[in-house]
Amino acid sequence: MNKWMSRTTRPLLAVVLCLAALEMSQAAEPEPLEFKGSKMGSSEQELKELYPSSFFQPEINEELYRSLGERYKALYLSSHSSREVPRVFCESPEDTQGDRVCRISEATIAAVAASTYFTYYSNSLASILITFEQPEANFAPVLEALVEKYGPPTKIEPDEVVTGMGVKYTNQTATWFLPSGSITAQKYNGEISESIVYFLSTMGLEESKRRNAEHAKDAAKDL
16 A cells, blocks of 8 residues: 555555455446446546646736836746646556556545545456545435446445544445445444545455465565
8 A cells, every 4th residue: 555545544455355255246237337437447647638737827926026126027027927737647566456546636536535546457447445434424425326337236244443532333335246346435434534446456465465475475485
């Protein structure tokens, strides 16, 4: 997992990998696994084409501008000119979770502000992680949107979450198992302030299992 992703996602992703390996092949009708046009198997460049750069125009302080000499007026305008701001930020993580991970700025899911992370193996989109805040208000509309697009989940599991203060909450995890992969939506992702939606392709599952096994072998050699 790279520095952008919350460490609390690790327990969920481990569970998703295990469940998906058992049940992914049981779905009947194939459904394209994608998020806003980003299809599993697509390239990093295709993602950047879906999210072109936005233009930013800093606000000019008219009073300050008028007080400057001609030379400094030119410098001031130059520093406050409109410029392209990339909406896709990509890096190569240090761990086994993908060759490249891309983050989208100003992202949403079902009109809810979100953080999105696209993981690639060999320049092929393998998984999409989406996190968003205020689960009490936002999880229901996100879940409803997923049901509208992919149909009822394969299963919904309630479980109990206990905070550090001892307060109990009923968590909810909905999972769709599809021939092309799986989708998991969880109301509380390790803490009560964040929800998660995780798209995982069949290729992503198999490649993650392979790399994790190799990592375990390497770790065993260091005993």
